[in-house]
Amino acid sequence: MSQNGPKMNEFEASTATEIRMDASRSTSVFLTIYSDFASAEKVWRRFEEYADCYAFQSFDFLDVWYRNIGHRSGVEMQLVVAWGAAAKPLMILPLGIETSKLGRKLVWLGNEVNDYNAPILAPNFGDCVAEGDFSRLWSDILDTLPAHDYVELMRQPKMVGHQINPFTELGLKLNASGTHMTQMSEDFDTYYDEKRTSKAKRQFRSRRKQLNEIGETKYVHPNKVEDIHASIDNLVALKSEALKAIGAPDFLAQPGYLDFYKELSAQSLNEGIGHVSHLEVGGEYAAGNWGLVFKGRFYYLLASYNGPKFGRYAPGLQALVELMRWASEKKATLFDFTIGDEGYKAEWCEIHEDLYDHIQARSLRGVVAQSLTNGFLLAKRTIKQNPKLWALFTKLRAKLANHRDFG
Structure with missing residues (x-):
C-alpha cells in the first residue's frame, strides 16, 4: 500500500x-x-x-x-x-x-x-x-x-x-424502525383525490370550514429571517410539550438544537435545503412543519400543533396537506415521511423501506x-x-x- x-x-x-x-x-x-x-x-x-x-x-x-x-x-x-x-x-x-x-x-x-x-x-x-x-x-x-x-x-x-x-x-x-414515503404526481389535486377516501376528504373540508369560522385560516411560508425564527420557536415549543406529555426525551431542549433548526431554515432564503412553514388561524399559530428539500425529495421531519386550542379540528393534518401541495408545486416527486412506523403514514405511503x-x-x-x-x-x-x-x-x-x- x-x-x-x-x-x-x-x-x-x-x-x-x-x-x-x-x-x-x-x-x-x-x-x-x-x-x-x-x-x-x-x-x-x-x-x-x-x-x-x-x-x-x-x-x-x-x-x-x-x-x-x-x-x-x-x-x-x-x-x-x-x-x-x-x-x-x-x-x-x-x-x-x-x-x-x-x-x-x-x-x-x-x-x-x-x-x-x-x-x-x-x-x-x-x-x-x-x-x-x-x-x-x-x-x-x-x-x-x-x-x-x-x-x-x-x-x-x-x-x-x-x-x-x-x-x-x-x-x-x-x-x-422503518421508513415510509409516497410518490407524488405533478398534479397534487389528482394525487390527493386518488389517495384519500371520500370520508377523509369530507372531514377535511368540514374541519377547514370550522377553522375559518374561528378566523382566517392560511398556510404560511416565512420569507424573512425573523419570521423564520419565530416559526421555529413556535414549532419547537409545541413539539417539546408533546414529547414531555408522552414521557419521551426532549431532544430539542439540548444545547444547540434550536439554533441548528433556525440556521438551516434561514438558509432557505438563499436556496438552502431547510424549510419551515405553519398554519395560522386568525393570526394565531395552529400547527407547523419542518423538513428538507433535496434532489426532488421532501423530507418530513418535525411537526406539531396547538392541541389545547385547535386539536379537535386536526390542524396537523390541515398543515400536512398544505405542505404536500407546496412540495408538489416545487417539483418534489417523492414525499418522504422518514423514519418511524406511526399508523397515519399508512394512509399516505405506498412505499416502505x-x-x-x-x-x-x-x-x-x-x-x-x-x-x-x-x-x-x-x-x-x-x-x-x-x-x-x-x-x-x-x-x-x-x-x-x-x-x-x-x-
Whole structure:
C-alpha cells in the first residue's frame, strides 16, 4: 500500500493512502481523510451535485449540524474520500469518532439528527468497486483511521439512489424502525383525490370550514429571517410539550438544537435545503412543519400543533396537506415521511423501506460495547415491532411522565 495519492490540487487532506483493489486489472482506490469542513468543502459540494446521496449527508446539513451541535460533543471529524481514476471521487463517508464510557466509537456525522445514514456514491461506484470488494476497502479504511474501539453505523437504507448501499456487504441487522414515503404526481389535486377516501376528504373540508369560522385560516411560508425564527420557536415549543406529555426525551431542549433548526431554515432564503412553514388561524399559530428539500425529495421531519386550542379540528393534518401541495408545486416527486412506523403514514405511503445497523468491534473494549449495544437494540426492536408491547411501553412511559410532573 503506497502513501502517494493522486494530485488533489487545492484539495489538501491529512492522510493520503493508495489501495489496490484488483491486481489483475491494476485498479486502485486512493483515500484522503479530512479533519475539518473547510478543507473538504470544495470537493464535497462538487461531488454531491451529481452523486447519489441523501440530504442528511449533504455539506450544508452537516456543516450547520457541526457548528451548532457536533462540536459540543467533541466528535473528531473523519471525512473519508475514496478517489478513482483521474482523481475523481468515488465515495464520501462523513464519519466521526466519539468518546463515551464504552470507548471510542466510529459513527456517522450528524448521527443525532439524521434519519438516514449512508455513503455518498458516484454514479459509477459499482463499476469501480466490484461486488465483494467493498469489505476489503472498508477494512483498509478502518486501518487508516485513528484508533477506535468499535463501529456503530446506524439507520442505513439498503439503496442509495439507484445503487445498492455497499455496506450491505458487511454484517447488518434490522433497525427497530422503518421508513415510509409516497410518490407524488405533478398534479397534487389528482394525487390527493386518488389517495384519500371520500370520508377523509369530507372531514377535511368540514374541519377547514370550522377553522375559518374561528378566523382566517392560511398556510404560511416565512420569507424573512425573523419570521423564520419565530416559526421555529413556535414549532419547537409545541413539539417539546408533546414529547414531555408522552414521557419521551426532549431532544430539542439540548444545547444547540434550536439554533441548528433556525440556521438551516434561514438558509432557505438563499436556496438552502431547510424549510419551515405553519398554519395560522386568525393570526394565531395552529400547527407547523419542518423538513428538507433535496434532489426532488421532501423530507418530513418535525411537526406539531396547538392541541389545547385547535386539536379537535386536526390542524396537523390541515398543515400536512398544505405542505404536500407546496412540495408538489416545487417539483418534489417523492414525499418522504422518514423514519418511524406511526399508523397515519399508512394512509399516505405506498412505499416502505427497512433500515439497517452495522456494529463492529475493533478492540477488546469494543467487544463489550458491541455486546451491550446489540442487546439494547434487540430489546428495542422487539418492543417496537410487537404492537402489544409497544402499546404497554408507551402507556407506562406516559404514566411515568405524569408522575414526574405531579410528584
